[in-house]
Amino acid sequence: MTSPRLRIAVQSKGRLAEGGMDLLKRCGLRFAYGRDKLHQRAENMPVDLMLVRDDDIPNFVASGACDYGIVGENVLREEQAAGGRARELDVALRLGFAGCTLKLAAAQGGDIRSSADLAGKAVATSYPALTAQYLRERGIEAEIVEMRGSVEVAPRLRIADAICDLVSSGATLQANGLAAFETVLESEAVLIRRSTGRDPRTDAVANVLMRRAEGVIASSQTKYIMLNAPKDRLEAIRNLLPGADAPTIARVAGRDDVVAMHAVCRERVFWETLEALEAEGARAILVLPIEKMLA
Known part of the structure; x- marks a missing residue:
C-alpha cells in the first residue's frame, strides 16, 4: 500500500x-x-x-x-x-524569517501613551480578535473598529482614536503622524x-x-570567521567572537608569534566586531557564510 x-x-x-x-x-x-x-x-x-x-x-x-x-x-x-x-x-x-511586530499606536504627542489610555476609546485594526483579547486581558474596554487596509489613516480621518497594526520600520506610522507605544505580538x-x-x-x-x-x-544566522592572531592576544580576540564555541587554533607557516584562528559564530557579526578584532591585532580577517549545518 x-x-x-x-x-x-x-x-x-x-x-x-x-x-x-x-x-x-x-x-x-x-x-x-x-x-x-x-x-x-x-x-x-x-x-x-x-x-x-x-x-x-x-x-x-x-x-x-x-x-x-x-x-x-x-x-x-x-x-x-x-x-x-x-x-x-x-x-x-x-x-x-518574515519578522514583524503588531503594535498599538496613536497620534504623536497625544494623550494616548499606553493601553490603559484606550479605555472608552476606539481602536482600528485588521486584527480585531487579537486586539480585543490583548485589551481584555488587561481589563480595558475599548471599541474595536475592523479595517482591511490603510489602518494607519484611521486617527487622521477620525474613524478611531488609535490603531493596532503591523510595524516593520515604523516609516508608515511616522508619515501619518503616529507613534507606537505598546507591542501586542512579535511575529515571524x-x-x-x-x-x-x-x-x-x-x-x-x-x-x-x-x-x-x-x-x-x-x-543563515551563523558565520565562519577565519583570522590570524598574535599569540599574546588570543584570549582577548577569542572574547570578541560573538556566540563562538572553542575556536580552532592552527600554526601559521614561518611564524612563531602568530596563529590561525577559525571559529563558528552563532550570533551576528557586525563591522564593529571586525574593527574591534583588528584593534586587538587580528589580521587577514575573513567572514564566510555557512550553507548547511547540523549541530
Missing part, C-alpha cells in the same frame, strides 16, 4: 511565499512545476505543496486538508483568538500542525524536513 504524501500549505504569493519556498528548496526538495497553480509536487520526497491565501492556511491545516502549513504567526494568533478550529493548532518550528513565519490526530507516516517525513530546516535556519 502506497504511503501518504505530506501535504504542506504555503502562501501562494508574497514575502512568506518566497521565504517558504526558499527554505523548502534549501532543505533539499526539488519540485516539478506544472500548470496547476494551486499544487506542486516534490520529485525526491513524498511531499506536496498547496498554494493558498495566507489567512486560509490555519483552516487548511486544522481541517486536515493539509498536514502542516507555513504561515505568519500573526495570522495564526488572530485565528486562534477568534476561536474555532485554529485553537487545535500548535507551532512545530519557528522559521526565522512559523510551521504549524494539528496538536492531535496526525498520521505518524507523514509526521516521519515532516521530522526529516524540520531537522533539515533547523540546520538551514542555524546556518
Whole structure:
C-alpha cells in the first residue's frame, strides 16, 4: 500500500511565499512545476505543496486538508483568538524569517501613551480578535473598529482614536503622524500542525524536513570567521567572537608569534566586531557564510 504524501500549505504569493519556498528548496526538495497553480509536487520526497491565501492556511491545516502549513504567526494568533478550529493548532518550528511586530499606536504627542489610555476609546485594526483579547486581558474596554487596509489613516480621518497594526520600520506610522507605544505580538513565519490526530507516516517525513530546516535556519544566522592572531592576544580576540564555541587554533607557516584562528559564530557579526578584532591585532580577517549545518 502506497504511503501518504505530506501535504504542506504555503502562501501562494508574497514575502512568506518566497521565504517558504526558499527554505523548502534549501532543505533539499526539488519540485516539478506544472500548470496547476494551486499544487506542486516534490520529485525526491513524498511531499506536496498547496498554494493558498495566507489567512486560509490555519483552516487548511486544522481541517486536515493539509498536514502542516507555513504561515505568519500573526495570522495564526488572530485565528486562534477568534476561536474555532485554529485553537487545535500548535507551532512545530519557528522559521526565522518574515519578522514583524503588531503594535498599538496613536497620534504623536497625544494623550494616548499606553493601553490603559484606550479605555472608552476606539481602536482600528485588521486584527480585531487579537486586539480585543490583548485589551481584555488587561481589563480595558475599548471599541474595536475592523479595517482591511490603510489602518494607519484611521486617527487622521477620525474613524478611531488609535490603531493596532503591523510595524516593520515604523516609516508608515511616522508619515501619518503616529507613534507606537505598546507591542501586542512579535511575529515571524512559523510551521504549524494539528496538536492531535496526525498520521505518524507523514509526521516521519515532516521530522526529516524540520531537522533539515533547523540546520538551514542555524546556518543563515551563523558565520565562519577565519583570522590570524598574535599569540599574546588570543584570549582577548577569542572574547570578541560573538556566540563562538572553542575556536580552532592552527600554526601559521614561518611564524612563531602568530596563529590561525577559525571559529563558528552563532550570533551576528557586525563591522564593529571586525574593527574591534583588528584593534586587538587580528589580521587577514575573513567572514564566510555557512550553507548547511547540523549541530
